[in-house]
Amino acid sequence: MRFLINFALVLLLVACLVVWTLLPWYAVLGIVVLLALWLAFTRTGALALAATRIGIASLPQRWGASSVIVIGIAGVVGVLVAMLAMGEGFKATLDSTGGDDTAIVLRGGxxxxxxxxxxxxxxxxISALPGIARGADGRPLSSPELSQVVNLQSKADGTDTNVQFRGVGPSAWALRPELKIVEGRKFGPGLREMVVGRGAQRQFAGLEVGQQLKLANQSWTVVGVFESGDSHESELWADVDVLGPAYQRQAYQSVTVKLDGKDGFKKLKAALAGDPRLKLDVSTTRDYYAKQSQQLTTFLKWLGIIIGTVMAIGAIFGALNSMYAAVAGRSREIATMRAIGFRGLPVVTAVMLETMLLALLGGLLGALIAWLLFNGHTVSTLGNNFSQVVFQFRVSPELLWTGLKWALGIGLVGGLFPALRAARLPVTEALRAA
Incomplete structure (x- = not known):
């Protein structure tokens, strides 16, 4: 029977933790305000606050055991926030690629x-279809493109990595005004020249302006570097009509177009559906790149949660051991408080508040470490096109808040059982043992 009660209590705790991690900030703030009001304006709360002050005052005497809680929770929060920041950064990079004013046309399915x-x-x-904007020269703003994966050496460890070598049409620059040449110049039409993204240049060797790369048994000259603030910074660009023959590619892979006004996408989609010669699909470039990030972002999120959960279990056991030791070491103190009128609830609250304070310190430390070490840190990972996407870790306030909630959740579980033990500790037995 006792086993069933303990098992039910564990299940209840798990359910409470899940709900806790999902709470928005204003709900947590409401709980904190209610707790503060209870501590400030009720007799039981005042007793709990007084007992908490006594426990906190003795923390320097048992700082070694308390630091186990702080460091353990800091590690959990640091790793969790770092893993989630990786997914957040990758998603933010692809979400910033494209827009609602451009569309990408692909083969159906x-x-x-x-x-x-x-x-x-x-x-x-495709270029002649309605819904596509035209430039000042009257020509449609349409760029036929293809993507070739090439091997370049990583600057980090010297290994071969996959990099996207994109062939673009003349209108590609007008379609992506956010892309700016920051060093050198654009590649010349009909020449084996390329421009490289700043992100790719930082991550991969041999991409300085003026250098030559041997690709497809041909020499390509790097003539410029561009910045765009999105996933295109991971790519190398060249003339599509030069890249295609170099790799014996007889067809394109996509056509990116500028949409003509708000109704441009609807017109283009309807025109494609109505032409039996074109079994093609179209989506806005914003939607296309958002879908490309979805799978990896979800994977990184769940990986971070799983790793964080495993570490959190270890931190909970560390908190349990430390708080059980603290309760045992303070048995005379707790028994004395019980003897002079402190009932079970104030004692439970005092031990819980003490543990939550240590958990909060650990959470803040872990969040600070994650922000200092990882925010803005540039890495690359394999995207859906089997090439590396360069992006930065993004430690957002939302992720820091998530880490703090995990820390407080660990403190809640780690302090509950020792707190209950302290409240049930017989006064006479505690005084005799002391």
């Missing part, structure tokens, strides 16, 4: 450029 094929005779038909 294709989820990414890697498995899409658009024949060269289809490209003029």
């Amino acid at each position: 294709s989820q990414a450029e890697t498995n899409s094929v658009i024949t060269r005779d289809q490209e003029p038909l």
Whole structure:
């Protein structure tokens, strides 16, 4: 029977922790305000506050055991926030790529450029469709593109990594005004020249302006560096009509277009659906790149939660051991408080508040470490196109708040059982043992 009661209590705690981690900030603030009012304006609360002050005053005498709680929880929060910051940074990079004013056309049923094929005779038909904006020269703002994965050496460890080598049409620059040449110049049409993203240049060797790369048994000259603040900074760009023959690619993979006004996407989608020669799909570039980030972001999120949970279990056991030791060491003190009128609830609250304070310190320390070490840290990972995407860790206030909630949740579980033991400690037995 006792086993069933303990098992039910553990399940209840797990359910409470899940609810706790999902609470928004204003709900947590409401709980804190209610607790503060109870401590300030009720007799039981005042007794709990007085008992808490006594426990906190004795912390310097048992700082070694208390530091186990702080350091353990700091490690949990640091790792959790770092893992979530990786997913957040990757998602933010791809979400910032593209917009609602441009669209990408792929072969019907294709989820990414890697498995899409658009024949060269289809490209003029696509460019002539309604819904596509035209430039000052009257030509449609349309860029046929293809992507080739090439191997470059990583600056970090010298290993070969996959990098996206993108061939673009002349209108690619007008379609992506956020892309700016910051060093050198644009590649010349019809020449084996390339421009490289700043992110790619930082991560991969041999991409300085003026250097030559041997790709497809041909020499390519790096003539410029661009910045765009999105996933394109991970790429190398060249003339699509030079890149295609170099890799014996007879077709394009996608066509990116500028949409003509608010109704441009609807017109283009309807025109594609109504032309039996074009079995193609279209989506805005914002939607396309958001979908590309979804799978990896979800994976990184759950990986962080799983690793954080495993570490949290260890931190909970550390908190349990430390608080059980603290309760045992303070048995005379707790028994004396019980003898002079402190009932069970104030004692439970005092031990819980003490543990939560240590957990809060650990959470703040872990959040600070994660922010100092990882916020803005540049890395690359494999994207859906089997090439590296360069992005930065993004330690947002929301992630820091999540880490603090995990810390307080660990403190809640780690302090509950020792607090209950302290409240049930027989006065005479405690005084005799002391």
